[in-house]
Amino acid sequence: MSSAARAFFVFGDSLVDNGNNNYLATTARADQPPYGIDTPNRRPTGRFSNGKNVPDIVSEYLGAEPTLPYLSPELQGEKLMVGANFASAGIGILNDTGIQFANIIRITKQMHYFEQYQQRLSSLVGPEKTQRLVNEALVLITLGGNDFVNNYYLVPYSVRSREFSLPDYVRYLISEYKKVLSRLYELGSRRVLVTGVGPLGCVPAELALRSTTGACDPELMRVPDLYNPQMIELLSQLNAELGSEVFVAVNAFKMHMDFISNPEAFGFVTSKVACCGQGPFNGIGLCTMLSNVCPNRDIYAFWDAFHPTERANRIIVSQFMTGSNEYMNPMNLSTILAMDART
Template sequence: MDACSPVLVVGALLLVLLGASAPTVSAARAFFVFGDSLVDNGNNNYLMTTARADAPPYGIDFPTHMPTGRFSNGLNIPDIISTSPACLLSHLGEYLGAEPALPYLSPYMRGENLLVGANFASAGVGILNDTGVQFVNIIRIAQQLQNFQDYQRRLAAYIGEDAARERVSQSLVLITLGGNDFVNNYYLVPFSARSQQFEIHDYVPFIISEYKKVLARLYELGARRVIVTGTGMIGCVPAELALHSLDGSCAPDLTRAADLFNPQLERMLTELNGEVGHDDVFIAANTNRVSFDFMFNPQQYGFATAKIACCGQGPYNGIGLCTPASNVCANRDVYAYWDAFHPTERANRIIVANFMHGTTDHISPMNLSTILAMDNTRN
């Protein structure tokens, strides 16, 4: 039987999910993930919330062909950055050499699974505590940071305090926040509370200042390599086209918000690196640039469309949720968007490829392959 046959792929996944003995990962780099639905891999499955992706057709292209809580037809960005059990290496890539980190709320987050890292992300959250209140029970970023601290206590109990501290300091961290602070807060409804409190040119510096506190706290908790993604072209996602566009043009207010947010985020990261005394702790990943390329040159990437979601209903398949009753495209590889807001697995792969090998237009001050090579040399 082929080492990467579907039977063994599913079997390997079940070993991880059931906490069975797995190949040691102590030599692999730990990976920690914070943020929203773009990187949530199942924490919201354990919560009473409407922000869930635990029903078909989500997961249709995942190795198990089952929904996992990922807002994707298959793998999401953290999956592709990390790796999975040995027989899945060719499928997921070989970037970190580890199994995918489990959701922090998973009952199997124990023992050797702690060594892999943890995914703390929760769909619906933002930089601000009031972002996503309509989803009721989500893990806001302050709680994600508290969970990271609690995780470290559990890891220390398992491998000792010094080893736990070293494992965290040598880890890679990914954090994705900001989009919901516009889509599900400032612009959620006309005359929202935040839009009454701030003009957009004042709101953006406010959330940037709050984000800086989050990142500074991550540093205090031991993170020393943190990839920070900006927002994509949030005015151009199928949901916003369905609401605001008659001719396929992007929503101007959200486009302006992203255009304000991303440069200010990069400047803040440079400032924060200066404050911690290292220019490569916080790495700025420009997902807006990749989204722009998808939107205006989809054929260059092999996409038939970057405007219509694969799964949904209404104009651009951008209305409502992706459900078993939705339209679902036959070939997910030619769609940049899986649902009204989230990229397909193939689009996620292109995004990660830009993180890994892109120029400073895509990720700065250096790309992820350079970071990993540099750190391997140091270690």
């Protein structure tokens, strides 16, 4: 790996977790086959995928090796220079999201680990070098989906759904997210990709629960409609306050909807049925050794009830790189890398 490759830090949930939960006593983990079936040694890695997830593919574009999970004993010495992945399956913006999974690394704890990481790196290369590495790093944060599927909509009358109407809940989440993003900035992050929520009503898990025809669930589709515009507004507001394009909005909704609404155009046979699972749309329960598993993962958009296949992840990251303003706002990752290479 060239030492010139910039460091990469990842925060968030199972869409970007690359194995932290393997080190925790929790049910939210992907450490059993058939997870990882398309990795070189066909072994599960803790990623909720048949192969690589979004951060892995971003690392490829950065010309870097994949970041290690923060809890991995291998993350030391030289490896610290690559960055770290703090993400943990099941978490949300709110600390009460995912309580059913016990022991997961809530976002406040992920920030705490990021501070700890900086102290560890500092004792290795000194505070100035550490600060430069952190300021120049690329950061990806993926949060929010679980605040709906594993909190607000988890049971018919969840505590949060009794407390808030959906529009009020979204406003509350955005106000809490502002604190998280401001903290990231305080901790030195200067280039942060922030993903909006995807089409929650279209994932196989929700189709299995809420749809007989395979049409996306309209109630859950209210979520991205309400949440994403407010998130974009929040990022513009933060950038204006900071006088710099620190936060970049990633339109995960559109990136997913492209292949969900027209799977054939992307070479998928289905965007409704998960490759691994059971029940309607293979959307019920976890993906395990006992599940149905499709023989060819490349023709499925979804690997399990919630997570895209490696091939779908590659389509998503290609939009990170070269997508128009509709996908990446105010600019895509290729533009960011070109700009930052000049400065």
